[in-house]
Amino acid sequence: MVKKKYPDYRWYILTLVAMTSIFVMSMPFISMSVLFDEISDDLGLSLVQVGIVWGIFPFGSIFFSLIGGMLGDRFGTKIVISVTCLIAGLAGASRGLSGDFITLTATMFLFGLPIAVLPTAVTKAVGIWFPGHSLTLAQSILSISMALGFTLGTLFSATVFSPLLGSWRYIIFIYGAISIAISFLWFLTRSNPGTVESSANNLNRVSFRQAISHVYHLKSVWILMIILLGHASCIQGVLGYLPLYLRDIGWTAARADGTAASFHVASLIATMPVALLSNKLASRKLVIYAALLMTATGIMLLSVVSGPMIWLSVILAGMFRDGFMAVYMTTLIETDGIGTTYAGTALGLILTFARLAEIVSPPIGNSLANIALNLPFLFWGSLAVVALVASYFVKETAKRQA
Secondary structure (H helix, E strand, O other): OHHHHOOOHHHHHHHHHHHHHHHHHHHHHHHHHHHHHHHHHHHOOOHHHHHHHHHHHHHHHHHHHHHHHHHHHHHOHHHHHHHHHHHHHHHHHHHHHOOOHHHHHHHHHHHHHHHHHHHHHHHHHHHHHOOHHHHHHHHHHHHHHHHHHHHHHHHHHHHHHHHHHOOHHHHHHHHHHHHHHHHHHHHOOOOOOOOHHHHHHHHOOOOHHHHHHHHHOOHHHHHHHHHHHHHHHHHHHHHHHHHHHHHHOOOOHHHHHHHHHHHHHHHHHHHHHHHHHHHHOOOHHHHHHHHHHHHHHHHHHOOOOOOHHHHHHHHHHHOOHHHHHHHHHHHHHHOOOOHHHHHHHHHHHHHHHHHHHHHHHHHHHHHHOOOOOOHHHHHHHHHHHHHHHHHHHOOOOHHHHO
């Protein structure tokens, strides 16, 4: 129905979703990982303090992921995304005003609050505008945009933008301005595809109490939660520590950032093939399991390899990251009892617990570096193994869609 009535406009919406993922969610966030070396020198931060700053970002998700998901289910995605992008731009820019560890931690926390809302809202928006078999394709494009933002932010923030602009602070200010501009584009969009089915869904929005009660009692939601908890906390730790680790073992800044960026480049290239493979095989579960296995293997290898093998291990760890997320989000929306009606609330509940794990993962892993520089990778790899085991209990949804 969406395809017949608005064949072009839905692609404009997907373009806005991609822009939001790149310039609001991923680049302003991942740029911190490669700027930490410069920020540490400027503010006098220790490695553990860097881990705390990096880990405080998802702290806001404990409070706002679920709230944001329920707001999206109740009031629609347009208003939630537009307002959140505006707040994200202002809060993100405030990081550039930080003068010490406390203020940087506080502004990083504030920036994490609106960013906690966006994953639930954009995922729901994609589900509304791309129903049925096209959902996997749309989710893969969403994941690709995240990978592209991570790649660009990692490659250029420290080695190109910072020398060009003269300070890490100006980079942060520019990212904030772009986020504000994107918020106004969302204000001007349509609220829904305008079909009978979509209009009905928007008119019969569920109450907060009904949504949380319904989602809370779904066993499948808790299984999906354990999977994302293990996967997200492991990736969060690795991305923050890897550029610093490579510098500490003697790599140049350009070589270290390039290797860290290869994690995202590999993910960018493999995202759509991985996502579409789940359609071809008519199995989301198999692809999720394979992706987690490769991620766990690549991160575990980082604890024992050296030289060029580090680069290969990083590629292996990152290759299935965003492809996994595309298939995971598709699975969540396709799961019985969720659909687009409860997608925001379900994802919000899942992210609440996953972000809690992301908070403690970086400082715990970074503290292990005091024993041995490669030991954090062993810890984070074990978290990926937890997600791998939980994926065995996921119910297949692709066959039903096919």
